[in-house]
Amino acid sequence: MKVSTKVTDMSLSPTLTVAVTFLFLSWLGKTIFSHYNDIPGPVIARYTKFYRVFLWLSGKAPQRYFALHDKYGPVVRTGPNHVSLSDSKQISVIYDAKQRFLKSDFYHVFRPLYRGKPLDTLLSMKDLQQSRQMLEVVKRHMTNNIKAHAWAMETTFATILKRLKSSDVVHLDLSMWIWYWNFDVTHLIMCGQALGYLAQGEDLNRTITNFKSIVEHAATLGQVPEYCKVSLANERVMTILRRFKSFPDPTHAMLQHFETLIHSHDCRDHEGPTSLICGVLETYQCKENADAHDMAINLLVETFFAASTETASSLTAIFYAILTNHETYQRLVEIIRCNEGKDMEKQMRDPYLNAVIKESVRLYSSNSVPLERITPKEGFEANGYRIPGGTNVTIPQYVVHRDHAVFGEHVDRLVPERWLNADHKALLRMDQTLLVFGHGSRACSGRELGLYEIRFFLVSLLREFDVEFVRKDPFPKIRMHWINEFDNFEVQIVPRMDR
Numbered sequence: 365m366k367v368s369t370k371v372t373d374m375s376l377s378p379t380l381t382v383a384v385t386f387l388f389l390s391w392l393g394k395t396i397f398s399h400y401n402d403i404p405g406p407v408i409a410r411y412t413k414f415y416r417v418f419l420w421l422s423g424k425a426p427q428r429y430f431a432l433h434d435k436y437g438p439v440v441r442t443g444p445n446h447v448s449l450s451d452s453k454q455i456s457v458i459y460d461a462k463q464r465f466l467k468s469d470f471y472h473v474f475r476p477l478y479r480g481k482p483l484d485t486l487l488s489m490k491d492l493q494q495s496r497q498m499l500e501v502v503k504r505h506m507t508n509n510i511k512a513h514a515w516a517m518e519t520t521f522a523t524i525l526k527r528l529k530s531s532d533v534v535h536l537d538l539s540m541w542i543w544y545w546n547f548d549v550t551h552l553i554m555c556g557q558a559l560g561y562l563a564q565g566e567d568l569n570r571t572i573t574n575f576k577s578i579v580e581h582a583a584t585l586g587q588v589p590e591y592c593k594v595s596l597a598n599e600r601v602m603t604i605l606r607r608f609k610s611f612p613d614p615t616h617a618m619l620q621h622f623e624t625l626i627h628s629h630d631c632r633d634h635e636g637p638t639s640l641i642c643g644v645l646e647t648y649q650c651k652e653n654a655d656a657h658d659m660a661i662n663l664l665v666e667t668f669f670a671a672s673t674e675t676a677s678s679l680t681a682i683f684y685a686i687l688t689n690h691e692t693y694q695r696l697v698e699i700i701r702c703n704e705g706k707d708m709e710k711q712m713r714d715p716y717l718n719a720v721i722k723e724s725v726r727l728y729s730s731n732s733v734p735l736e737r738i739t740p741k742e743g744f745e746a747n748g749y750r751i752p753g754g755t756n757v758t759i760p761q762y763v764v765h766r767d768h769a770v771f772g773e774h775v776d777r778l779v780p781e782r783w784l785n786a787d788h789k790a791l792l793r794m795d796q797t798l799l800v801f802g803h804g805s806r807a808c809s810g811r812e813l814g815l816y817e818i819r820f821f822l823v824s825l826l827r828e829f830d831v832e833f834v835r836k837d838p839f840p841k842i843r844m845h846w847i848n849e850f851d852n853f854e855v856q857i858v859p860r861m862d863r
């Protein structure tokens with residue numbers, strides 16, 4: 365027995381040794397003779413993509429990218445085949461209209477697991493034609509005629525007004541209430557009924573809290589998307605995790621919600637003139653066909669999250685910007701109150717209001733995630749460096765939004781006037797560099813709807829109330845994982861004094 369064991373050990377170890385040595389040498393060879401070696405960056409980034417995981421875990425990834433560009437220049441190697449660019453001239457190259465640079469696998473974290481397989485969503489889809497067909501439905505039934513949704517904004521905002529008028533001074537978490545409003549208004553626009561967050565005044569089933577928590581982790585996982593297969597995109601793993609009550613899985617809950625709605629929704633009997641769900645039911649005839657059903661679910665869930673969470677996050681960031689900058693807040697409030705007699709559309713077109721919005725999202729854009737793309741097989745040239753085909757390239761919003769050459773002085777400060785005083789050419793360049801809604805063929809299709817909701821909320825609240833942070837010293841801190849998260853957004857809201 366003893367002899368035979370020894371023989372087996374002896375015969376296995378050389379094979380194993382040769383295999384490990386071979387793997388090690390081929391990895392070393394690839395690393396030493398890599399086409400990326402002349403691109404500057406931290407040494408560790410050459411060897412492992414976990415360097416990017418480390419960047420994201422900090423909650424300060426955008427600032428870290430900024431520091432990397434400050435140190436290494438406009439082209440930085442951030443992983444074995446990952447490159448970050450900070451020159452705004454590259455924006456139209458990477459995010460070109462013909463989509464030569466496809467979306468990276470980072471977007472796999474957006475694919476919800478449905479009936480055991482991940483759904484390729486509007487955000488993750490690489491096929492431009494397929495995404496255009498789906499977007500057509502969203503445009504036709506939701507984003508083309510924005511003014512038709514004003515009733516939904518008024519109806520839902522009335523619930524907030526009722527709550528604010530219930531006493532002289534109201535203390536609340538404004539960020540949370542903005543999220544309630546966006547969940548309710550988006551669902552009302554899409555399906556003709558609000559979800560009830562505002563009416564209940566609470567985070568129903570902790571969906572919003574869970575959503576924020578899961579995206580925080582998803583952004584980090586997206587840096588090593590191959591691990592999706594053994595986590596978010598694995599039915600067995602997810603079934604086990606869902607057994608733990610504390611495990612956040614808001615997408616699963618929303619999939620079930622929309623599944624029920626698809627079967628029960630009656631297009632002849634709901635509030636409002638238009639609704640996305642009726643358009644989806646008509647387009648996909650999904651009550652009978654399983655594939656069409658999956659497309660319909662996919663479109664509804666993705667649009668719901670894209671529309672509600674992005675707008676809520678941006679609106680929170682705008683309040684953060686103005687509540688931490690007293691002069692801007694004062695001027696904005698004066699202008700909104702001076703415009704009070706005009707109709708709402710005119711009030712929302714006010715140049716200062718729109719400058720404040722742009723400037724706030726420039727500083728605190730809702731996605732701190734870089735919008736990653738893969739270079740086409742012929743590669744391309746960027747700022748004197750040859751970037752090979754198949755490279756994961758990105759232009760971080762946080763970095764280009766702080767480019768002095770584009771935005772002028774004091775790029776770290778809130779200066780809405782920069783948008784009002786710039787000449788035509790400078791303004792065009794600033795607009796083209798603002799990546800808040802993405803750029804090119806895959807830019808946000810709900811941009812105008814999102815902006816309309818933001819303007820509506822700002823005007824409606826500040827016209828009637830004074831708002832200030834309860835905690836001012838220090839102001840709440842921001843964590844940038846994916847969407848910005850604030851550690852405490854408690855504000856005091858009082859009816860304006862001059863009434």
Ligand code: HEM
Pocket residue numbers: 486487495499502506507667670671672674675678730731735736799800801802803805806807808809810811813814815
């Ligand atoms: C202020 C609010 C919003 C912000 C900041 C925002 C931001 C973005 C960004 C940055 C992208 C591009 C992602 C990329 O290139 O990888 C995107 C895509 C998208 N957004 Fe928005 N969004 C907002 C509101 C909305 C609304 C209201 C809708 C409603 C329908 C919407 C629907 C979409 C869709 C469908 C896409 C995917 C487009 C495609 O890939 O072709 N968004 N959004």
